[in-house]
Structures are given as structure tokens and as C-alpha cells.
Amino acid sequence: MTNNTFSNDAERGLLLVLSGPSGVGKGTVCSALRKKMEKLVYSVSATTRQPRTGEVEGVNYFFKSKEQFQEMIATNKLLEWAEYAGNFYGTPLQFVEDTLADGRDVILEIEVQGAMQVKKQFPQGVFLFLMPPSLEELRNRIVNRGTEDDETIRRRMKLAGDEIKLLEEYDYAVVNDQVEVACEKIQSIITAEHLRKDRILSKIKKWMNEVNVSC
Amino acid sequence: MTNNTFSNDAERGLLLVLSGPSGVGKGTVCSALRKKMEKLVYSVSATTRQPRTGEVEGVNYFFKSKEQFQEMIATNKLLEWAEYAGNFYGTPLQFVEDTLADGRDVILEIEVQGAMQVKKQFPQGVFLFLMPPSLEELRNRIVNRGTEDDETIRRRMKLAGDEIKLLEEYDYAVVNDQVEVACEKIQSIITAEHLRKDRILSKIKKWMNEVNVSC
Numbered sequence: 001m002t003n004n005t006f007s008n009d010a011e012r013g014l015l016l017v018l019s020g021p022s023g024v025g026k027g028t029v030c031s032a033l034r035k036k037m038e039k040l041v042y043s044v045s046a047t048t049r050q051p052r053t054g055e056v057e058g059v060n061y062f063f064k065s066k067e068q069f070q071e072m073i074a075t076n077k078l079l080e081w082a083e084y085a086g087n088f089y090g091t092p093l094q095f096v097e098d099t100l101a102d103g104r105d106v107i108l109e110i111e112v113q114g115a116m117q118v119k120k121q122f123p124q125g126v127f128l129f130l131m132p133p134s135l136e137e138l139r140n141r142i143v144n145r146g147t148e149d150d151e152t153i154r155r156r157m158k159l160a161g162d163e164i165k166l167l168e169e170y171d172y173a174v175v176n177d178q179v180e181v182a183c184e185k186i187q188s189i190i191t192a193e194h195l196r197k198d199r200i201l202s203k204i205k206k207w208m209n210e211v212n213v214s215c
Numbered sequence: 216m217t218n219n220t221f222s223n224d225a226e227r228g229l230l231l232v233l234s235g236p237s238g239v240g241k242g243t244v245c246s247a248l249r250k251k252m253e254k255l256v257y258s259v260s261a262t263t264r265q266p267r268t269g270e271v272e273g274v275n276y277f278f279k280s281k282e283q284f285q286e287m288i289a290t291n292k293l294l295e296w297a298e299y300a301g302n303f304y305g306t307p308l309q310f311v312e313d314t315l316a317d318g319r320d321v322i323l324e325i326e327v328q329g330a331m332q333v334k335k336q337f338p339q340g341v342f343l344f345l346m347p348p349s350l351e352e353l354r355n356r357i358v359n360r361g362t363e364d365d366e367t368i369r370r371r372m373k374l375a376g377d378e379i380k381l382l383e384e385y386d387y388a389v390v391n392d393q394v395e396v397a398c399e400k401i402q403s404i405i406t407a408e409h410l411r412k413d414r415i416l417s418k419i420k421k422w423m424n425e426v427n428v429s430c
Contacts, residue, residue, distance in 0.1 A: 164419065167412060172412055173410060188404075188410075191400060192403050192404045195389055195400055196387055196388075197385050201382070201383065204388075
């Protein structure tokens with residue numbers, strides 16, 4: 001009987017990619033969301049940097065040697081990767097795949113460039129773009145950071161502008177005005193995406209065969 | 216300044232088309248949803264049937280003569296229409312268009328055949344398919360209606376099966392197990408649809424020009 005009910009329990013999870021321009025508050029929103037949604041699985045990154053005290057393999061990071069990391073790149077085992085301050089960071093495909101196959105949703109919090117890499121390999125992901133409340137607010141945040149000169153501010157605004165242009169590649173745009181409100185909106189998006197027709201169509205087709213047989 | 220904020224206030228409304236197989240509870244869910252969402256505008260139908268006591272023009276129906284109704288069909292002024300028990304019923308396009316242009320969301324509760332007509336003229340609508348909790352439950356509801364013989368039950372199951380096949384044409388599938396839960400899911404869909412990137416992209420492009428000018 002249970003096979004004939006329209007529950008999504010046996011369905012694959014969703015990959016949620018949370019991105020947006022630098023300084024928009026991706027980390028804050030992601031942390032708040034994980035507190036509200038305990039079942040949401042955070043994608044653990046692989047890195048070549050040394051573990052810090054208290055960091056646990058598979059919880060904070062998957063720690064890899066440079067050789068291992070390069071092997072992962074060469075064999076297409078990363079959804080995206082980047083080099084930062086001499087160390088490599090990346091998103092292991094296997095962890096994401098296993099978690100989704102287990103029916104759990106995965107959230108990946110990532111810079112826009114990395115998100116575009118993910119989209120190439122995983123277009124079925126749900127791509128969320130976090131926006132600043134306004135252009136003025138974005139400028140204020142950049143100016144208020146401190147002692148930047150006009151040239152630096154100009155360069156950062158240009159960069160933010162280029163990053164916002166990438167919104168075109170995303171599915172949803174969520175304004176990060178209040179963290180709590182942004183979280184509620186993202187929760188609605190997750191609920192709605194689970195209700196998209198494509199996700200249950202294969203089950204329906206099975207049903208339909210049974211209707212035909214039983215008639 | 217307000218033009219540069221990412222609010223959706225000045226955006227068009229959404230047309231929500233709530234449909235599903237006969238007997239699934241479309242009317243009950245639609246009423247419950249309207250109670251919860253006061254701003255949601257119910258699409259008022261046009262009809263050629265006589266007004267009943269207390270019915271108000273433009274609230275319950277737009278009352279039309281047969282000639283007026285046929286003129287509306289001929290001049291493409293209906294999103295969909297059907298004849299039932301000698302009277303015509305249809306959805307006036309103008310009312311929907313005006314309400315959406317005013318930035319308000321419209322809900323249209325309708326049989327699957329009518330919904331398919333709407334989709335042809337208004338593919339940008341959000342099409343919600345209300346599902347029975349299970350195939351067994353659908354059969355129970357049909358059987359429990361009363362004194363139908365086996366042939367009638369068989370025919371109704373076949374019809375319901377054909378109607379469910381049309382799910383393929385919809386955007387979302389919502390199981391009507393508990394009315395309250397179904398309403399919450401539909402509210403999430405409405406929230407999410409308002410956050411779809413396409414709805415704010417034109418505004419973003421305007422922003423981008425300003426970023427470029429100000430750099």
C-alpha cells in the first residue's frame with residue numbers, strides 16, 4: 001500500500017546552492033537555516049590545509065594531501081574547487097551524491113564563481129542567489145568596512161556588480177534584509193521545490209499503470 | 216532610492232491555477248486558502264445563468280446574456296469556458312489581467328479540462344495539481360459516494376486516471392491529505408514563485424546600469 005501513496009519519502013534529496021556577492025551574508029544565513037532545519041545536511045568540503053585543533057575529519061573538512069586533491073580534480077570527483085592562500089578547497093561529489101540518494105537535502109554555501117562550476121556538473125540543483133537589500137546598502141557595507149580609498153571602493157563595487165550579473169544563472173533571488181525573513185523564504189523555496197511535478201512524475205506513471213490494470 | 220531596493224511591490228501578481236481530478240477537494244482547499252490569504256483575489260466567473268437571490272454582479276459572477284457570452288468567446292475575452300446544464304460558464308481574461316497588473320495574485324479553481332485551456336492562453340500561470348492521498352483513497356471516495364454499480368465505479372476510476380495523467384502539464388503536485396497542510400504547501404509555492412529570478416531580473420538590469428554609471 002505504501003508504494004501507492006503520494007509521499008516524497010522515498011525521493012532523492014535536493015542540492016541547494018546558496019550563493020551571492022561577497023559580503024552579502026551567505027555564512028550567517030546558512031548557519032541560521034541549519035539551526036532551523038536540522039535535517040538539512042551541510043556539504044563538507046575537501047581541503048589540503050592542515051587540520052586545526054578540534055577539527056574532525058568528515059565533519060569540518062575531508063583532509064587531503066595535495067596529491068590526493070589533484071587526483072580528485074583529474075578524476076572529476078569534485079563539484080567545484082579553488083585555490084586560496086596556497087591551499088586547495090573543493091566540494092566532493094560523492095558526499096553530495098550519497099546524501100541525496102539517501103533522500104536528504106544538502107546545502108552548499110559558496111562563492112558565485114564556484115556556484116557556476118557546480119551548475120555545469122549539477123544543473124538539477126536549486127540555485128539561490130542572496131541579494132543585498134539595495135545598491136545603496138551594498139555601497140554602505142563596502143565603504144563602512146574601513147579605510148578603503150576611492151579606487152578600492154570603485155573596484156569592489158565593480159566586482160559586486162559583476163557578481164550580481166550572474167543572478168541570471170540562478171533559479172531564485174532572496175533579499176538578505178533580515179536573516180530570519182531570508183531563512184523563512186528559503187524554507188518556502190525548499191518546500192515548493194519538493195512539490196515540483198517532475199519530482200513525483202515517475203511515481204505517478206507507476207500509479208497510472210495500476211489504474212489501467214485495475215479497470 | 217526606493218527604485219533601487221529589491222522589493223517586489225511593483226511587480227505583477229501571479230495567476231495560480233488550482234486544479235485536480237473530480238472529488239479531490241479543490242473547492243475546500245481553495246476556500247481555506249482564501250481565508251488564510253486575504254490578499255489573494257478569487258477569479259470571478261462569467262455565466263449566462265440567472266442570478267440567484269443575494270448574488271452580486273462582479274462578486275459571485277459576471278452575469279451575461281447568451282449573446283454577450285458568445286461575443287466574449289468570439290473575441291477571445293475568456294481564458295476558458297464550458298457549457299454545463301444549458302448554461303455557459305467562463306473566466307474573463309480582463310479581470311485576471313487587471314488584477315495581475317495591479318500587483319495582486321489571482322487564484323482560479325477549475326476542472327482539469329478548463330485548466331488546460333488556461334495554460335494555452337496563459338502559460339506563465341502557476342499550475343497546481345491537487346492529488347488524492349493514494350489510489351486506494353481515490354477508489355474509496357468514489358465507492359463511498361453511494362449506490363454506484365461496478366460499471367460506474369470502473370468508469371469513474373478510468374476518468375480519474377485520465378485526469379491524473381494531465382499532471383504532466385502542471386508545475387506542482389500537492390497531496391490533499393489534510394486541508395490545513397495542503398494550504399501551507401500552496402502558500403510556500405506562492406512565496407517561492409514570487410522569489411523566482413525571472414520576476415526581478417528586469418529590475419536587476421536597471422540596477423546594473425546604475426552600478427556601471429556610478430563606477
